[in-house]
Amino acid sequence: MNDALQGLLELLDLERIERDIFRGTSDAAPMVPRVFGGQVAAQALVAAGRTVPDDRSAHSLHAYFLRPGDPGAPIVYTVDRIRDGRSFTTRRVVAVQHGQPIFHLSASFQTYEEGLEHQEPMPDVPDPLSLPAAEELLPRYKHLIRPEVSERMLMARAAVDLRYVDEPPYGSVGQPREAKSQVWFRTNGKLDGVADDPLLHVCLATYVSDMTLLDSVLLAHGRGGWVVGDIVGASLDHAMWFHRPFRVDDWLLYDQESPSASGGRGLAKGRIFTADGRLAVSVIQEGVMRVPHQA
Template sequence: MNEPLTPLDELLGLLDLEQIEENIFRGTTSHPTLVPRVFGGQVAAQALVAAGRTVPGDRPAHSLHSYFLRPGDPAVPIVYTVDRIRDGRSFTTRRVVAVQHGQPIFHLSASFQAHEEGLEHQEPMPAAPDPLSLPTAAEMLPAYTDLLGGPEVVQRILDTRDAVDLRYVDAPPFASVGEVREPKSQVWFRTNGKLDDDWLLHVCLATYVSDMTLLDSVLFAHGRGGWAVGDVVGASLDHAMWFHRPFRADEWLLYDQESPTAQGGRGLARGRIFTADGRLAVSVIQEGVVRVPRG
């Protein structure tokens, strides 16, 4: 008798794209979300998988730049077409278009680099408590059941993140509605289970998680609770990441996030992902729609 799939198994299956032609891949399922569209982190991670499948294994990704063009339909497979822009001696460049219903919903450009030695420095890791001293989502969320609209909503939130152990250092936006705070936030995260050593898998899982909480810092500056309580409408517009140093997504990573500005119905957020031993592994920048509902 086969063992039931774990949430991490299901997420890994989500990222294991079907190759239907040379340079063409298909994602057959979508992860559940709180809103009727595909989670942006899923599309970005799947697009990076498609790009990485066409690159030699000794060239890990060092950056990606992407735009979200249309909401993804969670009921329909997403097709990813890869354009092999350049294969140089040191760098490899790929462009990926995600398509549904005959229309592009997402564009990604990614660059991969062969290993080389060079100058090195980094910002120091900010202070943060031990992740094991913080409550899990399953321990924290039930306290906000009424605020979030009932146990069904709490369970849906847990279902969207069940493959990842994500722990807030401070209260999330929906727990501090009306409280204007410094536009900064921190979370620790790791996958709920061990992963293979494939570098592409770890980078793509970090890409997936990086879209979960980044715009929270925008909300803190205005005392807004976010999409979970309906006092703002939001969606990712673009997303960029730079992968500086090797890391494992199944080991604790600190995601330090802040928002320098919001204007015109848009908010900008940037993040830094550190390994538990203090190495700056990833830098992230995203702009998103952040609108106050009318009426």
């Protein structure tokens, strides 16, 4: 486990202030000057999960990003214990900074049950080890990527090994193509021992799920996004369903597509598969997508 991954795990290890109140810090460097949305979502799910019995695992979350987070200030997460049923547990979490809510999350947890079983098949894609890692890919586009952005991206990829199956949006600027994107990802190190916790794997997947999901919207219009500065964007809402167990330190395929963009917003949906073809997670997100002169 490298220092960057250890730092990410520490970011998700919230301080418990009261029975249902937690405090988290932020890492401003990996994405943009505001708090990365995937971090807030992951921390909120950590807070919710710490109030749930150990025999119940997260099966869904629904969240709204309300205000940009301040990376220089702590975030306080207050958990509301909505319901504890025989099979399901529901929690609501509000993230607050400077006295104002910046994020709302509802999460549901369930005891394991046998039931009906089917899934969509996994797409046929190249092996992840045949694809370039970030330190190989980003230098190819250094003439397009803003220097400060390139540094942040490399720092983010130090904790998570993320590999594009095809060209990323910043490699296809001015060339609209099908609104689909695929990436393989896993943590840059094994999560064993103390860190070997099913909730942690779910929270890390939540963190990563916000990194590339809107790429498919950008590809449809030949835009590079915040990386090159031709789109002003931000996550608006985010939903995830966790279908089957998985480990985020093993390779996972994130298959993403955008069915629609309109009204200054873009919609994207994703499916996360394990390397052996099991559908582990479904994701849907809508985000603000404005061209700069409209921002």
